[in-house]
Amino acid sequence: MNKTIITVVGKDTVGIIAKICTYLADNQVNILDISQTIVQGFFNMMMIVDMDNSLKSFGAIADELEQLGDEIGVKVKCQREEIFTKMHRI
Amino acid sequence: MLNMFEVNETNKMIEQELLDVRTITMGISLLDCCDSDLDAVNEKIYRKITTVAKDLVSVGKEIEKDFAIPIVNKRISVTPIALVGGSACKKPEDFVTIAKTLDRAAKEVGVNFIGGYSALVSKGMTTADELLIRSIPKALACTDRVCSSVNVGSTKAGINMDAVALMGKIVLETAEETKEIDSLGCAKLVVFCNAPDDNPFMAGAFHGVTEADVIINVGVSGPGVVKTAIESARGQNFEVLCETIKKTAFKITRVGQLVAQEASKRLNVPFGIIDLSLAPTPAIGDSVAEILEEIGLERVGAPGTTAALALLNDQVKKGGVMASSYVGGLSGAFIPVSEDQGMIDAVAMGALNLEKLEAMSCVCSVGLDMIAIPGDTPASTISGIIADESAIGMINQKTTAVRIIPVIGKSVGETVEFGGLLGYAPVMTVNKYSCEKFISRGGRIPAPIHSFKN
Numbered sequence: 001m002n003k004t005i006i007t008v009v010g011k012d013t014v015g016i017i018a019k020i021c022t023y024l025a026d027n028q029v030n031i032l033d034i035s036q037t038i039v040q041g042f043f044n045m046m047m048i049v050d051m052d053n054s055l056k057s058f059g060a061i062a063d064e065l066e067q068l069g070d071e072i073g074v075k076v077k078c079q080r081e082e083i084f085t086k087m088h089r090i
Numbered sequence: 091m092l093n094m095f096e097v098n099e100t101n102k103m104i105e106q107e108l109l110d111v112r113t114i115t116m117g118i119s120l121l122d123c124c125d126s127d128l129d130a131v132n133e134k135i136y137r138k139i140t141t142v143a144k145d146l147v148s149v150g151k152e153i154e155k156d157f158a159i160p161i162v163n164k165r166i167s168v169t170p171i172a173l174v175g176g177s178a179c180k181k182p183e184d185f186v187t188i189a190k191t192l193d194r195a196a197k198e199v200g201v202n203f204i205g206g207y208s209a210l211v212s213k214g215m216t217t218a219d220e221l222l223i224r225s226i227p228k229a230l231a232c233t234d235r236v237c238s239s240v241n242v243g244s245t246k247a248g249i250n251m252d253a254v255a256l257m258g259k260i261v262l263e264t265a266e267e268t269k270e271i272d273s274l275g276c277a278k279l280v281v282f283c284n285a286p287d288d289n290p291f292m293a294g295a296f297h298g299v300t301e302a303d304v305i306i307n308v309g310v311s312g313p314g315v316v317k318t319a320i321e322s323a324r325g326q327n328f329e330v331l332c333e334t335i336k337k338t339a340f341k342i343t344r345v346g347q348l349v350a351q352e353a354s355k356r357l358n359v360p361f362g363i364i365d366l367s368l369a370p371t372p373a374i375g376d377s378v379a380e381i382l383e384e385i386g387l388e389r390v391g392a393p394g395t396t397a398a399l400a401l402l403n404d405q406v407k408k409g410g411v412m413a414s415s416y417v418g419g420l421s422g423a424f425i426p427v428s429e430d431q432g433m434i435d436a437v438a439m440g441a442l443n444l445e446k447l448e449a450m451s452c453v454c455s456v457g458l459d460m461i462a463i464p465g466d467t468p469a470s471t472i473s474g475i476i477a478d479e480s481a482i483g484m485i486n487q488k489t490t491a492v493r494i495i496p497v498i499g500k501s502v503g504e505t506v507e508f509g510g511l512l513g514y515a516p517v518m519t520v521n522k523y524s525c526e527k528f529i530s531r532g533g534r535i536p537a538p539i540h541s542f543k544n
Contacts, residue, residue: 005097035094046094059155077101081092083157086344088096 010074115290117297167295168206176218182225189229205295230275231267237293243283258473269498283483310346339409365419366410372513379432391442400453422455428515465498474525
């Protein structure tokens with residue numbers, strides 16, 4: 001499985017999750033896990049997704065999500081899972 | 091499954107604490123480029139580098155994108171050129187043509203530095219070694235990306251004092267050749283004792299003859315991450331402090347290990363080593379000096395500095411070693427003056443001097459690094475400084491180095507601007523008493539008694 005972590009951080013507004021999820025669905029990216037909180041008005045979300053059947057390359061998805069984030073006013077970041085598992089799991 | 095806290099911790103390190111992978115360095119053996127015809131050597135070198143390393147920069151960028159971790163430098167190290175050009179080069183100018191070829195190849199593949207314009211002369215100099223050394227000032231003046239290093243001593247062989255004497259003159263000549271740009275040539279020249287074969291960091295990187303044909307070495311960094319981590323241990327005892335540094339070093343090194351594995355896989359080149367060094371940059375919050383100050387010093391250079399640095403260096407190694415299967419290179423905290431804002435400030439306010447820096451180099455890699463001294467410093471004094479550093483390396487069985495910049499036309503108190511990652515530096519005071527007679531004795535300092543282990 002080709003797991004990727006998507007983080008979304010920014011000022012809370014209506015429809016952040018909807019827009020990101022719609023984009024992912026349109027591109028055949030499967031969401032495995034979502035956790036989300038609001039801290040002092042700041043939206044903070046982490047998604048674990050599977051890109052095995054993705055219609056686009058990792059780079060394209062990362063760029064387009066970043067662009068989508070700019071439109072909503074949040075920062076969206078895509079990273080392969082290994083950077084976190086390597087650092088936090090022995 | 092990963093949780094949000096862990097993901098945020100990693101991203102905070104990257105975004106706020108300037109965690110990065112400092113360099114992916116591809117080591118390339120040029121031993122198969124030897125030829126008695128100079129043009130043929132140049133042609134073979136250019137072809138080999140531009141073939142083997144053609145994807146290095148693009149793969150580096152791809153990895154940066156995949157993990158959203160900056161990889162600051164992509165670089166190349168090659169076999170010491172004194173060995174490669176030995177049979178073709180009959181005069182220093184011949185070696186300069188090879189330097190130009192290396193520069194051209196580096197520009198073609200897009201790396202920002204290429205190291206290995208080097209000679210290994212810890213016991214003696216061959217004719218080729220001496221010709222290469224004598225060509226260094228010209229070679230560094232007429233190229234942009236070539237880095238040079240000379241190994242003048244080792245624990246096994248002692249110190250080649252003839253080479254030390256010569257290097258004092260060469261450093262000064264290099265400064266003179268590049269005086270229009272604040273003697274910047276000297277920032278690309280390192281004099282070593284116990285130089286490692288697999289160092290990925292410039293300016294001292296070269297690809298040792300015991301290495302494979304092509305290899306990937308990675309240098310990690312992250313002084314800012316260590317500094318932030320130990321803020322949480324303020325006022326706590328040394329056990330807590332050491333634990334904190336160790337855990338942080340582990341995390342930093344794991345990122346390096348991941349990047350090294352990925353680069354190795356994607357380039358289809360074997361992975362060599364991870365270099366655990368804490369490498370500062372002039373950026374605020376990316377400073378080794380600030381870590382030492384956070385440990386409890388008012389200013390770096392104060393009494394206690396050497397002990398704090400020894401502790402830091404050791405804990406970084408202990409944490410890092412567990413995070414990677416192969417650790418090598420220099421692996422320690424770097425203490426360059428011009429590349430570390432905390433060091434620059436300490437020198438400017440008189441807290442830190444050359445002698446204290448020398449003491450610090452006893453307990454960390456690498457040595458006197460990126461230190462600006464007056465341009466009228468005699469060659470024999472520079473040789474004396476090199477000899478002192480080499481002696482520390484030889485006796486303590488560790489790597490030491492001198493990268494010192496006699497800035498032509500500038501004196502103590504003035505500032506030199508090197509730009510970029512090389513930063514800026516105040517010109518430091520050098521002891522004015524002479525060691526001329528010591529340096530002019532000639533010959534070698536024998537290997538120390540503890541080198542006879544057989």
